[in-house]
Each structure stands twice: as C-alpha cells, then as structure tokens.
Amino acid sequence: MSESWNPGVVCASRTDVGMRRTNNQDSHSVIPAQSRERFESRGHLFIVADGMGAHAAGELASSMAAELIAMNYFRTAVADAKDSLHVAVSEANAEIYQRGQQNPEFHNMGTTASTLALLPVGGVIAHVGDSRVYRLRRGVFEQMTFDHSLVWEVQASGQVHPDSALGQALPKNVITRSLGPNSDVQIDVEGPFELELGDKFLLCSDGLSGQVDDVEIATLLDCLPEDLAVEVLVDLANLRGGPDNTTIVVATVTEGPLLDDKQPLPKTPSEDASMKRGMVISLVIAILLAILSVVFLFLRLNDGAMIATLFGALVSGVVSATFYSNLKKQTRRRNAAGNGKRGGIPKAYGGNAPYRRYVSKPDQTLFDRLGKTVDELREAAKLKNWMMDWRQIDQFQHDGMSAMSRGDGKTAIHLQAKAIVETMHQLREQHNRSADETAIDH
Secondary structure, eight states: OOTTOOOSEEEEEEEEOOSSOSSOOEEEEEEOOSSHHHHHHHOEEEEEEEEEOTTTHHHHHHHHHHHHHHHHHHHOOOOSHHHHHHHHHHHHHHHHHHHHHHOGGGTTOEEOEEEEEEETTEEEEEEESSOEEEEEETTEEEEOSOOOBHHHHHHHTTSSOTTSHHHHHSOTTOBSOOBSSSSOOOOEEEEEEOOOTTOEEEEEOHHHHTTSOHHHHHHHHHHSOHHHHHHHHHHHHHHTTOOSOEEEEEEEEOSSHHHHTOOOOOOOOOHHHHHHHHHHHHHHHHHHHHHHHHHHHHHTOOHHHHHHHHHHHHHHHHHHHHHHHHHHHHHHHHHHHOSSSTTOOOOSSSSOOOOEEEEOOOSHHHHHHHHHHHHHHHHHHHHTTOOOOOHHHHHHHHHHHHHHHTTOHHHHHHHHHHHHHHHHHHHHHHHHHHHHHHHHHO
16 A cells, blocks of 8 residues: 555454354455545445355355455446445355355355445445444444344334344344345445544454444444454454354544545435325326316317326326325334334335444443453463463553543543453463473373
8 A cells, every 4th residue: 555545444354263163154355445546436345254054165155255246346347336336246146156056065155245335425335144334423333234134034024023022032043135045136235324534334243243242342342443442352252152253344434535535425315205206296297187187078178188188187196196105104114113223123125224223331331341251261260270460451450440430431441451352362372382282292
C-alpha cells in the first residue's frame, strides 16, 4: 500500500480452530483498497465464510467462497455496487455447486458467506447463511444481516414466539440457505447505508455469536482497539467451550476517503412508497374513467366507448385494491416482526437492516464477569501446578477496579480484557512448553 494513500479504515482479523475441532472450516478475506483508483471503483472488501460438509468439503467450500467472491467482485464490469456484489456471490455459488457435482466426496458441500463493501457511496452487504455482519455506532450495536436459520425463519413468520416452549426447542444450528448445495441461491443485499466517523463493523462466524452474547460483543468492541478486540473475543469463545471454529473481522471507519469522498446515496423509492403511489394512481384513474362512463351514459354517446371506459374503471379499481391489499400484508408482517430488537425479526428478505439492536454496557456486571474468567484460569493453573507470572495480570485488574470505581467503565473493561489476553498468552506458552517436554521424554 502506498505510503501517501490513506484508506480511511483500520482493520483487524483472527481465525481460530476452537477447542473441539481438528480442522478450520472458516475462511475470510480482508482486502482494503491499495489505491485511490481501486477505492473509487470497488472500495474496501471484507468476507467471512463458514463451511459445512464432511471430509474437507466445508473447508473447500468456504475457501472457494472467500476467494471467488473477491475475484468476481473485482473483475465484474457491473458498475453498481449492490449489483456487482450480488453477481459476485451468485457466480461463486455456481462454481461451488459445480465443484460439488464433480466429486462425490464434495457433494452438497456448502458455506455461509457474509460480505461487506465500504465504498464512496456507503456500506453494502451481500449475505447468505448465519454468519453475521454487525455495526457499532455511538454505543449502539446493530445486526445488519438476517440469519438464514430455522430459528430466525420460524420466528419471522410471526407464528412462534422466541420465548415459547416451541421457540426454545428449535435447533439453533440448522441453516436454511447457503452457497453450494443448489445451483441457484437467494442472496440478501443490504444498503447502501451512510457511513460515519468511528463506525465499527464486525463480521463473524457463529463460533463467536454462539458463545459470546451480543451485549458482550458490543461492549468489548466499543471499549477496545481492533486488534485487542478480535483477540479477546476469540479467547472468550474458546474459554466457553470453543465448540466451533471462530473467525472475526473488524473494520473501523477513520478520517479519509470514506468520509471525504462520500457520494450521495441513490434515491430509490421504498417498497411501501411504491405501493402507495401505485394505489393512488390506479384509484384516480378508476374514478376518472367511472366519471367518464357516466358522462357517456347521460349524453347517450357511443355505447362502445362507455363500456370500454367502464371496464377500464373496473380494472383500475381492482389494481388499486391489489396494491392496498399488498400494503396491508406488508404492514402486518412488519408489525408481527417487531421493531428490530431482541424477540422481533423482520421478514426474511434483504433491505431491512438493522434486524436487532443492542447497547454497549461497560458496567460493573460485565467487569465482574470478565474478572471471574481470569479467576477460573488462575484456579486451573494452580491445579496443574503451572508456573505463572501473575504480576502483570494483577496490575491490570487492580487498575481496572480503580477505573470502575471512578466511573470510567470503558477503561475498566479495556484493562480486564488485557488481563484475560495476558493470562491466555501465558497459559498457551506453558502448554507449549509441556508439550515440548513430553515430546523430548519420548
């Protein structure tokens, strides 16, 4: 990247196999624009993919998705960002599907794919599956993608409340849409949406979202620099069992071209506005034609013209009624879905982000919860008689308690997170030393 080029974005990423898997089926791409020309044409691109399939199929599917989406996106001749992202993901799906058809071991392999492009026109997302894209803005943490999972789809139907017995009994790991198993796939596209200074975007596989709750993610992302955030979030997922691979990408909007070169967002009418406009126009035409047919009747003019205008009035009335019916259905679906907070999910189509909303809470509760994690690691180290240097860790926690007591929650959470990372770092080193000694003994 040229020294004179400021991309206007700070990135960090990390992927980890977890505690129970032998191979990593996650893949990701972090591709900030390396020049102004590339930025103006394609912006910055970020991808997270979580593969599914026996043998090496899931690993292959996710790596293909991360590579092919990027390659297709940068080489497509389609100018519009939303269309070019959609084409890129669609073409990647077709190639993954073809590879699966060619080899019986890879048959029905699939992968999620969550893609974010940050452009002069704003942010655009293309999404399939249950990996996620979040945005943190001024302490508000919003999920910008709809989970294509059985749980979310059933809840979105409005027939099952998430807190009901049936809602709680639904399996959490069944996804309803992915790249690869079928020749065609429905792709959700969100945006373009305005970017603001300090906006933080987080892309992740469900190895993170399944183990660390959204408020915790929001708060840690709000309190920590990007590189420390991805490190401690992966550590927390592993400390809570690490049943799956975990991949995280964080991108923060800074001073630079994302803000300086902002183009006006395209003014496309909303679906509701289009329906209302169509309903009004059809109704006006129906009324005018009805009046004209009455005029023909009273003046005893051309009977054919009267019948034609009457028929036109009826057709226009039916069209207007159809628009009205569709608008009512749309409103009922949105009302059933709630207001975008926990327990309410809008309909399962793109273009309705954000889908859920949380607030960063750097409070005593989270500080104590993180501190308990360090205490549990301390006890485990004692049981194994591992020699650990706790001085730096104790200092982090002491300073964190002081910060919390004076009301500086963000600094307190930051220091507690550093205590976790330092503890995990020493435990890994101890584990590696023990493994080396065992290998030498043998």
